[in-house]
Amino acid sequence: MRTRPLKVALLGCGVVGSEVARIMTTHADDLAARIGAPVELAGVAVRRPSKVREGIDPELITTDATALVKRGDIDVVVEVIGGVEPARTLITTAFEHGASVVSANKALLAQDGDALHAAAEEHGQDLYYEAAVAGAIPLIRPLRESLAGDKVNRVLGIVNGTTNFILDKMDTSGAGYSEALDEATALGYAEADPTADVEGFDAAAKAAILAGIAFHTRVRLDDVYREGMTEVTAADFASAKRMGCTIKLLAICERAADGESVTARVHPAMIPLSHPLASVRGAYNAVFVEAEAAGQLMFYGPGAGGSPTASAVLGDLVAVCRNRLNDATGPGDSAYTQLPVSPMGDVVTRYHISLDVADKPGVLAQVATVFAEHGVSIDTVRQQGKDGEASLVVVTHRAPDAALNGTVEALRKLDTVRGVASIMRVEGE
Amino acid sequence: MRTRPLKVALLGCGVVGSEVARIMTTHADDLAARIGAPVELAGVAVRRPSKVREGIDPELITTDATALVKRGDIDVVVEVIGGVEPARTLITTAFEHGASVVSANKALLAQDGDALHAAAEEHGQDLYYEAAVAGAIPLIRPLRESLAGDKVNRVLGIVNGTTNFILDKMDTSGAGYSEALDEATALGYAEADPTADVEGFDAAAKAAILAGIAFHTRVRLDDVYREGMTEVTAADFASAKRMGCTIKLLAICERAADGESVTARVHPAMIPLSHPLASVRGAYNAVFVEAEAAGQLMFYGPGAGGSPTASAVLGDLVAVCRNRLNDATGPGDSAYTQLPVSPMGDVVTRYHISLDVADKPGVLAQVATVFAEHGVSIDTVRQQGKDGEASLVVVTHRAPDAALNGTVEALRKLDTVRGVASIMRVEGE
Structure with a gap:
């Protein structure tokens, strides 16, 4: 095993970042064995340096994220800040200074995935982002690698835990939307401003990422048709039940029957109770994939939360570190089909x-x-x-x-x- | 893109092999785009050369598998013969002659995985085998790569479609074992001699492979406790129902509570109807994974069949070809924990x-x-x-x-x- 450690810069130290740092410390030996070299936390960029961060050497803390990614000795930048800026500029700067990037940033990837992939490729770096879609559920890697020899025709998923919690509550208790949202907020499943979740913006970003990877084409956030679930009523659930259905907020990416275009959309929909997605409860996520040879696959698990998201980030970190030791990069952008996105x-x-x-x-x-x-x-x-x-x-x-x-x-x-x-x-x- | 093709030797051209060959031809452009170079079928070793094989150039057919893997110009050998010999010798010979290997051979991997991994490493080659466990369901790659930054504590799976079909039939129709087996045989889900399936040998081989990967240790077929499901009765199902359970043949791999040992076993078991595995119907497979940070994940899909297995083989083929173009190898054997396997x-x-x-x-x-x-x-x-x-x-x-x-x-x-x-x-x- 190589003894010189690979250096990791962590951008953001909130719910996910602190868990990434914790696991890097507590499971250092396992990570080293799996990578083939130790990994070392070389710097942590935060907004509030005064906050006590248990288990992190205060010397590592900085408010100057730009200087951190420019250091030149960083092997991998882990970006868990979220949002478009300053994340985009920091990631691009990291590539320019010889670092690969692991990101959990769905909004950024959905909006600027192509430019970021191009920057990574230009500088011979990796860009991995398993954590950007469906938290801990391995989904990007299976789509990008396991199904690389297959033809995916459809991705149908529950990719937002907040809305699934609310809809599940409405389904099982007969509650109305407001009542179920209040409970989700009280339990910490919904944010104070739930717009990004309940209006489908979060799911739409994930749909754009999934569609792009599944169909090897470019799908931007603006290409995704989006309807929220705030107007779903108890009466709708009653109607759904009469049809042997329930209601879920679904992200649906499809290849057209002629294979010449794709579509991506997010909206509430009735699905039969016999469908595997119908029994996905609470804040869990699940994604159903239909591929030509593989048939119907489903991936299920926690779609958010500090630990699950950290698990996905660390899986990517191990892969990127291995690539680095091999002096190679993993599978990059694969938008070669250039299939157009059809309107709703x-x-x-x-x-x-x-x-x-x-x-x-x-x-x-x-x-x-x-x-x-x-x-x-x-x-x-x-x-x-x-x-x-x-x-x-x-x-x-x-x-x-x-x-x-x-x-x-x-x-x-x-x-x-x-x-x-x-x-x-x-x-x- | 590189224009010189990567050369693939196919060992075995039955249900899976013929589908691998078919997809390599019909989806050649997609595979080339995803790999970064074309792949070419350079030879197909079969037992019965006289059989008509649609879509395969008769010039490629040979009965001399040994000569094929020794050719020296082969990049990747795809082994879909099954069984221990001659597959083991052919795979080892392939490594010695500079080829990487994609295999679907659960029996061989469960018995000699360590020796094969060692041979691959010695010769700087890849050994991939996603198709060996649970057909098309991405499972080896998620365990080996996506969860590489996590600690897996438990793997609980339905990994044999034949027995799940039989047990599901008994559950839903009240049929006895023999009656359900007869139906499985008539529909082609069970082989004429169903021993390997119903006595749990097939599931035990998969449990050995899964436990080894999940816990980064060495688990051999002989380490796996095994009970078949031929003695499960309609009365057992009635008892299970009274407890709010159903019965499944499960492969269970667990880390002991103290973390110092592991266990692997296959036997019929009652599981609560509320468990995600309880609703896995027919010949489908599903594997439930519990990891420290990720929480509970489930992977679901068709566990066997020519096309699904070919999908897994081709996903591996793309990965191995990419590694080859990068002059690198993927994550190899990772049995560094050397955790002992405890008895039942x-x-x-x-x-x-x-x-x-x-x-x-x-x-x-x-x-x-x-x-x-x-x-x-x-x-x-x-x-x-x-x-x-x-x-x-x-x-x-x-x-x-x-x-x-x-x-x-x-x-x-x-x-x-x-x-x-x-x-x-x-x-x-």
């Missing part, structure tokens, strides 16, 4: 539509005509009426989202349709 | 014991005394009696297997115990 309107899916309608003869015929005019085939219709009011629940067959959307717009204009109570896509069948 | 008697588990007893006063007291004398604490007892005959179902708390075993031996000697109807371990709680 091209996505083929199913709708579950709940309408409030007038309780009089001929309404169903009118509604059915609208569907037919838009080329959308109806799978099932359920009518319920009382006191001149009635509801009509329509589940469609698969059709382009644009056609489904156009159908709903036309339905809203019918005199006999008093309102569209809910629209939800049906997936996983 | 040291395993701490729970028993579900069903006894046929005399229906008279004092029997329960006698039975309870035997448990107490062996230091085994009872969790629950259920008595059912009629016409002078009675049954007693005892579920214990956790205790060393030796103590549980000793308890059962002593129970057999009681006059009031007419027979031990079934003993089954309870896991996953």
